[in-house]
Amino acid sequence: MYFQCWAVMCCNVPEARVFKASRSNNFYLGMLLLILFLSTMPVLYMIVSLPPSFDCGPFSGKNRMFEVIGETLEHDFPSWMAKILRQLSNPGLVIAVILVMILTIYYLNATAKGQKAANLDLKKKMKQQALENKMRNKKMAAARAGLVVFRAGGGRKEKEKFGNVNLAIVMER
DSSP: OHHHHHIIIIIOOOOOOSOOSOSSSSHHHHHHHHHHHHHHHHHHHHHHHSOOOTTSGGGTTOSSTTHHHHHHHHHHSOHHHHHHHHHHTOHHHHHHHHHHHHHHHHHHHHHHHHHHHHHHHHHHHHHHHHHHHHHHHHHHHHHHHTOEEEEEETTEEEEEEOSSOOOEEEOOO
16 A cells, blocks of 8 residues: 555656646647748748849849858858758658657657556555555454444345444444
């Protein structure tokens, strides 16, 4: 009993939720993510598909705006750093990292739900154990006093003798 209590209190702690803006599971975070994507779509569309004007500052003379990033990496950074940053910006790697992050979030969410369910089960077990201990202690006290205990079980009364004295105590469930 004490070991189970210690296990519940110390070892089986669910993950702490970072955002508690609403009680619905991921609706709030999903809405934030949707708004983020919707707000960045026009900017990303302009950067990727529209050619800049001829007198547009650092973008003049370029076919696309994102070509400035490649030139900056080539001319302003050391060559080894440019290679590393070019490899890190590879779409295959970025998509793989995003998928790993999504799977990690899913795993942590599932683990937290599982630990919460296990905590509820262990708390129910502990309450049941406490009730059984209480009943056993009452029976033992009655036995020491030499009393007869009546207990309701299945619609009929069962009689358990704990001595030779014919007194009765009705125990509640």
